Amino acid sequence: MRVTEPYTIFPRTLSSGKTVYYYQFRDDKGHRSSAKSTGCTTISSAKRFCQKLYNEGAFKKDSSLSFSVYTQDFFSEHSRYYKWKVANKERISRETMLAYDKFLRNQLIPFFSDYKITAIKRSDVKEWVIWANDKWSPKTVNSAQTVLNLIFKQAIDEEIIENNPCYNLSFRTIQKKHRELLTIEEVRDLYNNGKWWYDNKLIFLLDIITGMRISEVVALQSEDIHDNYIDVKHSYSRQFGLGSTKTNECRFVPIPTELAKTLRLRRGFLFINHEGQNIGKPLNINSFYTNLTENYTYCGIDYKSRGLTVHTNRDFYNTYLESENVPEPKIRAVIGHKDSSMTNLYTYWKPDMFSEVYSAQEKLYRIITE
Template sequence: MQYIDSFLSYLKYEKRSSRHTLIAYEADLRQFGQYMEDMGIDDERGIKTRFIRDWVVTLHYNNLKPRSIHRKVASLRAYFKYLLREEIMSSSPVEGVVLPKIPKNLPDFVKEKEMDFLLDHVLFSDDYTGIRDRTIIDLFYGTGMRLSELVALRDSDFDLKSGLVKVLGKRNKERLVPVNRSTIHSVNEYISVRNKTFGAEKFPAFFLTDKGKAVYHKLVYRIVNKHLKSVTTLAKKSPHILRHTYATILLNRGADINAIKELLGHANLNATQIYTHNTFEQLSSIYNQAHPRA
């Protein structure tokens, strides 16, 4: 397909999409473009709805999960919407494509007592690495920020006197998130040991590797995965699980769902409402245990 590069430029410079979004869109569109070329079609105006339906069926028979199929078709939908905007096409072939249903899986989360045990009783080493790792986990749990948001943090994003951290979210949208006293203590301790270890006035990022470079996504994932293994048997032990944990615990303790939406940086309330199901699950469990006729 011949307009992919211009579409990606539009996403990058006009929509200000993140690097990961650009990578995902490009991979999906290149894959579909190759599928069309194999059918002898190299012009977008020759793409019909039935071709996209056939592609969806092919993805399904190749055991791709429904959620992944939805994402790929969403990439196509955005691409053809762009072509309509540019008046390259007069209609979108994506409309009318039926997609497989996505099973509703409740988001996993770490129990509150398990997080308390991890942060209060699990022994982290008292060197730079141990203090950094504990602060990373504490900050995820205390703010609910995304992995990409934590990696992008700079010293100037923190206002510890006011108990706030500025987070740069999706589409470069900034939000201020409160930081609790315990997490502030962890952050201050980390800053102190980091400055003593590397002694630089300016750092490439807030969190650094053992060699003084900016941390990267895989390293932070490994740090979280390693330490969550000591307190939970959940299959997934990722930074995003700590985001789920943050939101679920806030709801369970009575926080307003609209406030949680703002804290998480969600664009709409639908993305936040998945956490209410966990709350209802917990309430149902308490009812079943406590009520004599349950």
């Protein structure tokens, strides 16, 4: 291998007996990086692999590495950032990776694109904040700053930079929007008098009576429904299909036996599209929201001024259980909050551990349906 080349390629024999080629690159000072696998088993394919990395700027670990080059495919499933998360058993959903990538492309790249990754100072980040504040909401800017912080932390881990210019940088204050809750009378009116499409009436009832996320509701399959509880293991998105829950944790959710009987009559995915290009696939969540907001209006509920959102049903259920004196740890467990002190119950959960929830739930079910 010629010394003038910016990288060295050499074979390693794995414990399995398979030979794989590894590479090391040299920086401007002649220092070699740690060895990394090309994943290739021939010298020719390993050379092509390394040349491609070199052409894309991946070997430029010196001051010439630009922000845009360093962050290229940063949030893809093939990136070092993602692979380290997986290796460290830190779950991160594809939806989250996609959201991070959008903040990177929309809010960060337009400003930092040509900045050298090693030259970005705290004052530059502050200038970006001022620039971004004129273009986006405080919430969006805060989210983009969080992504920027992740990128700098990764650069530190890779020994590209020594300090994080985002460290301990304050976030913008967000004015909380006025949000109200539905009353029990309104919930009853919506259920009994709303103009529901297909399965949306049943979805609304299930959402209100369990506090499940709507993405978890449309992911339900017949095997998840038991006599008096639901095994919540998945969420569903139209873009990525069936995936883990938002918290990446499974949980059991109590359910009235009468409602469980209705659900157990179904096979496969419980709620599917009945029209359009995706007939037979899990329900498009947007169609439920559209129908729900129409019913708000039909039932005389001004959902805009009251700040009723996609979380309204969960908020209603949470508040209802509080009013019925259900212990907070149990509320958080059935709602599915990440920091619940009872999230480890999945391995030894029993219905009688949640008698207060069942009692309150049965009462609410009767009020709504009778």
